[in-house]
Amino acid sequence: MTSLPERPSPKRLGLVIDLDICVGCHACAVNCKEWNAGGVSAPLTDLAPYGVEPDGVWFNRVHTFEVGEGAEGRTVHFPRSCLHCAEPACVTVCPTGASFKRAEDGIVLVDEDLCIGCKLCSWACPYGAREFDEDVGVMKKCTLCVDRIYNETFAPEERVPACVATCPASARHFGDLGDPESDVSKLVAERQGYDLMPEMGYAPTNKYLPPRPRQRSAGCTGAAAALPPAQPAPQGLLGWLDRLLSR
Amino acid sequence: MHPALSVIIFSTTSGAGYGLLALLGILTPFDALSQDRIFGFAALALALAAITIGLLSSLFHLGHRERAWRALSQWRSSWLSREGVAAVATYLPAGLFGILWVFYGSISPIAGVLAALGAIVTVCCTAMIYRSLKPVPRWHNGWVLPNYLLAALMTGALWLAAVLQFFAPRPAVTLLALVATAATALVKIGYWRFIDGETATSTTASATGLTNSGPVRLFEAPHTSENYLLKEMGFQIARKHAAKLRRIALTLGFGLSFLLSLVALLTSGGLAAAAALLAAPLGMVGIFVERWLFFAEARHAVTLYYGQAAV
Numbered sequence: 176m177t178s179l180p181e182r183p184s185p186k187r188l189g190l191v192i193d194l195d196i197c198v199g200c201h202a203c204a205v206n207c208k209e210w211n212a213g214g215v216s217a218p219l220t221d222l223a224p225y226g227v228e229p230d231g232v233w234f235n236r237v238h239t240f241e242v243g244e245g246a247e248g249r250t251v252h253f254p255r256s257c258l259h260c261a262e263p264a265c266v267t268v269c270p271t272g273a274s275f276k277r278a279e280d281g282i283v284l285v286d287e288d289l290c291i292g293c294k295l296c297s298w299a300c301p302y303g304a305r306e307f308d309e310d311v312g313v314m315k316k317c318t319l320c321v322d323r324i325y326n327e328t329f330a331p332e333e334r335v336p337a338c339v340a341t342c343p344a345s346a347r348h349f350g351d352l353g354d355p356e357s358d359v360s361k362l363v364a365e366r367q368g369y370d371l372m373p374e375m376g377y378a379p380t381n382k383y384l385p386p387r388p389r390q391r392s393a394g395c396t397g398a399a400a401a402l403p404p405a406q407p408a409p410q411g412l413l414g415w416l417d418r419l420l421s422r
Numbered sequence: 423m424h425p426a427l428s429v430i431i432f433s434t435t436s437g438a439g440y441g442l443l444a445l446l447g448i449l450t451p452f453d454a455l456s457q458d459r460i461f462g463f464a465a466l467a468l469a470l471a472a473i474t475i476g477l478l479s480s481l482f483h484l485g486h487r488e489r490a491w492r493a494l495s496q497w498r499s500s501w502l503s504r505e506g507v508a509a510v511a512t513y514l515p516a517g518l519f520g521i522l523w524v525f526y527g528s529i530s531p532i533a534g535v536l537a538a539l540g541a542i543v544t545v546c547c548t549a550m551i552y553r554s555l556k557p558v559p560r561w562h563n564g565w566v567l568p569n570y571l572l573a574a575l576m577t578g579a580l581w582l583a584a585v586l587q588f589f590a591p592r593p594a595v596t597l598l599a600l601v602a603t604a605a606t607a608l609v610k611i612g613y614w615r616f617i618d619g620e621t622a623t624s625t626t627a628s629a630t631g632l633t634n635s636g637p638v639r640l641f642e643a644p645h646t647s648e649n650y651l652l653k654e655m656g657f658q659i660a661r662k663h664a665a666k667l668r669r670i671a672l673t674l675g676f677g678l679s680f681l682l683s684l685v686a687l688l689t690s691g692g693l694a695a696a697a698a699l700l701a702a703p704l705g706m707v708g709i710f711v712e713r714w715l716f717f718a719e720a721r722h723a724v725t726l727y728y729g730q731a732a733v
């Protein structure tokens with residue numbers, strides 16, 4: 176049923192991604208691919224993986240942006256995956272009932288046996304979270320690792336999404352964003368986590384934490400956080416030697 | 423947005439078919455057209471063939487054609503599903519109208535009006551599929567629905583005027599084709615002016631939420647070659663190519679079919695027939711080009727993550 180659940184549970188499972196901490200290593204993207212290539216959405220087809228123009232289905236992609244100008248500029252790594260929106264038009268546009276949002280925890284999934292591969296849901300997602308699998312002819316997307324988080328054969332601490340489990344910097348957090356007392360909700364409140372493109376009206380569940388302000392001093396050492404600029408080149412004999420040696 | 427041929431052929435061809443069907447269903451019972459059985463057969467066959475070819479073409483867009491019937495199930499929420507239901511439902515009154523007319527020589531106003539209603543609803547659903555997509559601001563606006571409806575009326579009327587030339591030419595129908603062509607062109611020009619002057623709905627800053635640290639620009643994409651997102655949603659057309667195609671649609675499509683309809687209106691006999699017969703395919707060319715541009719010029723919000731500054 177592609178209408179949204181009439182009585183959704185207050186539980187809203189999702190991710191919190193810390194843009195201050197992410198180092199852009201792509202480990203989450205790779206482990207997502209690795210897990211899901213063998214999970215419920217398998218295969219995640221690769222086309223020409225060793226060719227000149229490799230292409231394939233991924234549920235998580237890490238972009239890198241430059242923010243600000245000159246000395247104030249900084250690099251922000253930006254992982255992008257399904258935000259498991261509360262108002263997901265990707266679900267309501269689906270003509271077949273393949274796309275659905277679970278009432279019990281808000282996870283947005285595709286039933287691949289119903290999907291006709293019309294691609295309309297990927298047009299309806301502003302965040303580019305849905306990728307078509309050309310080989311299988313159906314739409315695929317992040318499952319919030321539904322086959323891990325409820326997996327009773329796993330030790331409780333391993334029942335988190337593959338991308339969260341693997342992040343070496345702990346920039347990704349998983350939890351119930353519908354519960355204001357959960358660790359993730361507290362983190363969002365403390366760090367002023369925000370929604371991507373709120374103007375689209377999709378009410379994403381996943382939140383992003385902004386990069387912290389640049390540090391001006393090296394904490395308790397009292398030293399400046401950055402080295403002063405290098406001295407200008409010396410004049411006279413020393414300058415002549417400098418120029419000679421740096422040829 | 424990638425201009426997929428199967429989808430463009432669908433909406434132009436079936437649009438013309440539905441326009442023709444609606445005009446036949448409404449005008450014939452009021453004796454505004456010929457009630458000749460052979461005319462009925464020719465005109466309805468043309469309409470239903472165009473509709474069917476269009477619908478079959480749209481199936482080529484699917485990853486699983488054999489499951490297409492499932493698309494009829496979610497009419498409560500999905501415009502695509504509603505379009506499918508309306509398209510299938512329209513065949514019933516249209517078929518009945520045709521059988522009664524061609525085989526029994528009786529014109530059923532109820533079947534005719536129901537077929538016309540079905541045709542109009544189907545075209546509205548097609549337009550609403552695009553109109554409802556917020557991530558594509560150039561589709562999510564009030565110009566799209568009138569654009570699709572008028573295009574169907576224009577091409578339907580042009581074909582009707584052309585077919586009538588072989589039976590009993592009706593100046594009123596040629597005049598309708600003329601007016602509909604002018605109206606479609608005007609609405610299209612209005613749409614183009616609107617998208618050219620539109621202010622951004624979303625920017626790279628709002629897409630990343632990095633809104634208060636200065637300008638945001640893409641430094642490194644996540645992958646080195648094009649993926650599904652870029653192939654499907656990242657299609658870009660150079661401004662100068664778009665301008666040229668707009669001129670082609672306006673002159674070759676709308677302008678010429680308008681002039682030829684005028685010739686058909688003011689003359690009679692062979693010249694009028696030739697003009698009307700040429701006007702219809704040229705009108706189709708115009709709609710095909712504008713529909714191709716409708717996709718090619720549309721920008722999707724996901725491109726904000728890949729270097730597009732605003733959509």
Ligand code: SF4
Nearest residue numbers: 257258260263265300
């Ligand atoms: S991010 Fe896209 S695919 Fe995921 S729920 Fe939101 S609209 Fe749907």
Ligand code: SF4
Nearest residue numbers: 269290291293294296
């Ligand atoms: S591609 Fe599949 S999941 Fe997406 S809208 Fe079409 S049928 Fe639904």
Ligand code: SF4
Nearest residue numbers: 207317319320336338
């Ligand atoms: S939750 Fe699972 S499927 Fe979704 S991005 Fe993370 S690893 Fe991939």
